[in-house]
Amino acid sequence: MFKIMLVEDDATLFAEIKIRLAQWSYDVHGITDFNRVVEEFISLKPDLVIIDIQLPKFDGFHWCRMIRTHSNVPIVFLSSRDHPTDMVMSMQLGADDFIQKPFHFDVLIAKLHAILRRVYNYNTEPMKLKTWCGATIDYEKNTVTNQMGAIELTKNEIYILKLLIERKNNIVSREEMINSLWDDQRFVSDNTLTVNVNRLRKRLDELDLGRYIETKVGQGYLATEEVHFHD
Structure with a gap:
């Protein structure tokens, strides 16, 4: 209950x-x-x-x-x-x-x-941790951590990030995101998604990661993957 x-x-x-x-x-x-x-x-x-x-x-x-x-x-x-x-x-x-x-x-x-x-x-899914752009995403603790520090995201923010990085380098449509986040999209303003994504970007900016969430006008959003080179 x-x-x-x-x-x-x-x-x-x-x-x-x-x-x-x-x-x-x-x-x-x-x-x-x-x-x-x-x-x-x-x-x-x-x-x-x-x-x-x-x-x-x-x-x-x-x-x-x-x-x-x-x-x-x-x-x-x-x-x-x-x-x-x-x-x-x-x-x-x-x-x-x-x-x-x-x-x-x-x-x-x-x-x-x-x-x-x-x-x-x-959060009951087997995968608890994910790496993205040099950061570690902990789906169980709702945290993102890299060399600049750590932030804790809200449930909506971590879910949006999860949707995007699981399809990294591919556009996730606004309609698909709304359907995933809110069961009955008839009661959801399109602006609600925009506000949520913008808030997520602002939090990720604290770790210099916000720039990797791109808006594709008229289509949706895309999480890019930074390439890291090692000696």
């Missing part, structure tokens, strides 16, 4: 989400103190966090930043606002998805299924 932390101050909506998710055997926990979201997150150790943007005292963006200093747990934002910048901001902060209120519960459940299956199933 997956444990879900639901950070939602609307008591009616919280109760309805909890009932609906319980029907799918999800164990949903709320927040008792909206000033201590991180402390409750650390204590609960959830498998996924659903968080509203508009919350008492601090907004969801603040708590997402704070949670990300402790964990790369999947995070899904809920928002009643219709500003495109909210979605972009959530992706830049490392959220795995963004759901606009009001939403259909089938959409919420489909997205949760897809995220949890992707995050907690693909």
Whole structure:
């Protein structure tokens, strides 16, 4: 049973989400103190966090930043606002998805299924380590390491990188990537993929690797392989 932390101050909506998710055997926990979201997150150790943007005292963006200093747990934002910048901001902060209120519960459940299956199933594959451009990719720890240091990626970031380097020097279409990342692409904005890839590049830039992820306009993305010569 997956444990879900639901950070939602609307008591009616919280109760309805909890009932609906319980029907799918999800164990949903709320927040008792909206000033201590991180402390409750650390204590609960959830498998996924659903968080509203508009919350008492601090907004969801603040708590997402704070949670990300402790964990790369999947995070899904809920928002009643219709500003495109909210979605972009959530992706830049490392959220795995963004759901606009009001939403259909089938959409919420489909997205949760897809995220949890992707995050907690693909790491069971036999291959745990991969080398790429002189760096070591650890799929189990979600880390990339080279002579410049090490970075830890979110679940979406490591999955995108995995898709690209497994097909290195070949273009992976945007459609294929969206289908792999999100089960029902009808509910995914094309911009969501762009934001996720750009965020991955920015993280890889810390190791001077971002330049090896290329955009092929109108087609998709490509991970190139740097050739290393040894004496």
